[in-house]
Amino acid sequence: MAGHSHAKNVMFRKGKANKERSKLFSKLAREIIVASKMGLPDPDHNARLRAAVIAARSQSMPKDNIERAIKKGQGGDAENYDEVRYEGYGPGGIALIVECLTDNRTRTVADVRAAFSKFGGAMGETNSVSFMFDRVGVIAYPADKGSEDAMLETALEVGAEECISDEEGHEFLTTPEDFAGVRDALEAKLGPPVSSGIFFRPQNTIPVKDDVGETLIKLIDTLDDHDDVQRVTGNYELSEALLAKLGE
Numbered sequence: 001m002a003g004h005s006h007a008k009n010v011m012f013r014k015g016k017a018n019k020e021r022s023k024l025f026s027k028l029a030r031e032i033i034v035a036s037k038m039g040l041p042d043p044d045h046n047a048r049l050r051a052a053v054i055a056a057r058s059q060s061m062p063k064d065n066i067e068r069a070i071k072k073g074q075g076g077d078a079e080n081y082d083e084v085r086y087e088g089y090g091p092g093g094i095a096l097i098v099e100c101l102t103d104n105r106t107r108t109v110a111d112v113r114a115a116f117s118k119f120g121g122a123m124g125e126t127n128s129v130s131f132m133f134d135r136v137g138v139i140a141y142p143a144d145k146g147s148e149d150a151m152l153e154t155a156l157e158v159g160a161e162e163c164i165s166d167e168e169g170h171e172f173l174t175t176p177e178d179f180a181g182v183r184d185a186l187e188a189k190l191g192p193p194v195s196s197g198i199f200f201r202p203q204n205t206i207p208v209k210d211d212v213g214e215t216l217i218k219l220i221d222t223l224d225d226h227d228d229v230q231r232v233t234g235n236y237e238l239s240e241a242l243l244a245k246l247g248e
Contacts, residue, residue, distance in 0.1 A: 020225075021059075027230055028056040029069040030101050034081050036073025047180045051197045058195045079103050086112050087130055088123035090219050092212040094236045095129035096121070097200050102228040111226055119219035132235055133200040136161075137179030139172040139186055140194045146170075158185035169194065173201075202235035210242045217246060 035049035043050035049070070056066050081101040086109065090096050102108040113123045139160075145151070148165040151172075155163040160172040160182050174182040176198050183196050208216060216236060223232045238246075 023225070023227070024059060025056075025061050025065060026227065028052070028059060028061055029065060029072075030081060031230060032056060032066060032069035033073040033079070034083070034101055036070045041070050041074050051183075054193060054196050057192075084108065085126070085130075086123060087126060087128050088116050088121055089129065090116070090121040090234065090236075091119060091215040092206070092208045092236075094206060094208065094216055094234050095132050095202070096220075096223075096232060096234045097130060097133060098223055098229055099200075099231045099233075100226075100228045101230055104228075108226075108228045112223065112229070115219060115222045115226075119215055119222070121219055130200070132204070133202050133233065135176055135198060136201040137174035137176055137182065137196075137198050138201070139174070139179075139183050139196040141170045141172075141186075141190055142194055143167060143169045145190055154186070154189060158182050158189065160186075199231070200233045202233070205235050205237040207237045207239070210239055213238050213242045 031052045032049065035046060035052045039046040039049060041049070043053045053066055053070075081103055082105060084100045084102060084105060086098040086100065088096055088098075098112055100108050100112070115121075116123045141151075143165075146154070148163075148170075151163045151165055151170045155161075155172055158172075159178060160174050161178075162173050164171045164173065172182065172186060179196075179198055183193065186193065213236070216234070217238075220232050220234070223229050
């Protein structure tokens with residue numbers, strides 16, 4: 001299962017995210033606003049909002065900020081954000097999916113295209129790489145919640161497709177349709193998850209050489225730094241040495 005863990009391939013960006021907490025909170029708030037605007041302001045009756053609130057809490061976003069974003073989504077003066085997805089290839093032919101929430105599509109597509117070009121990649125048409133990914137519900141828990149065997153047993157009990165465990169923690173995978181039910185069943189059994197959501201997940205990963213990986217990460221970081229970009233997903237697998245270097 002090497003390379004398939006979402007946590008493993010993003011852990012090197014945790015320190016960076018901590019240093020730029022205000023930017024991170026802005027992105028989390030944007031998702032909460034959109035989720036609140038699309039449904040009820042009660043997370044218990046709005047699956048997307050609940051996932052957004054869980055994500056915000058996992059990053060220690062203040063309760064006041066969360067409540068303010070929920071109220072803003074319910075108000076008539078909330079910004080109108082469009083959900084857009086861009087696809088392309090980064091260095092080494094790595095497939096990338098860039099998910100955005102934007103109030104200006106023209107600005108966002110120009111900025112995303114420029115980032116791809118700057119680091120030797122190229123944007124493609126819609127669905128040019130997404131066929132290499134599955135849309136999967138992911139519910140994550142810390143490693144201390146139990147052994148790998150115990151978590152696999154729990155996955156069977158709650159109807160999850162599988163559970164992937166490593167030293168970073170446990171990820172329960174579901175179909176998008178079963179996501180809410182499985183998440184609620186896990187929360188009743190294990191408590192609130194570290195994070196949860198429906199994400200793109202690569203069907204296979206491609207090991208990249210360290211020099212290519214460093215350029216790839218510069219591209220991903222540039223995209224991540226953009227206010228409109230919510231998530232960047234790729235089918236890459238970084239070496240342990242590069243992960244360690246990036247995590248320093």
